[in-house]
Amino acid sequence: MKYLTAVLLFLIIMLQYPLWFGKPGWLNVQQLKQNVAAAHEKNLELRDRNTLLYAEINDLKQGTDAIEEHARSELGMVKKNEILFQIIESSPSTTMPHTNFAHINRVQ
Helix, strand or coil: CCHHHHHHHHHHHHHHHHHHHHCCHHHHHHHHHHHHHHHHHHHHHHHHHHHHHHHHHHHHHHHHHHHHHHHHHHHHHCCCCEEEEEECCCCCCCCCCCCEEEEEEEEC
């Protein structure tokens, strides 16, 4: 009887092993669920980023305000009859000075 019980216990363990530790096993399914949740979260972040980029693209296509803002802030461009004052702030911890652009309309 002990022999039969040991054999049956061994068979039960052998049948349970793939369920818990095999490729389609429970532990693998839990890991895959975590991977899917992480991918879903990343997709939501990327969708939000894409929405912002599409809005910026539409602004650049439809109006000149966004183009003018980029030209002023990134390139330091000015309009006709404007004076540009460039303020350079340097700090001892950085080697590159920080630059601010101030645009002032010329009064005639």
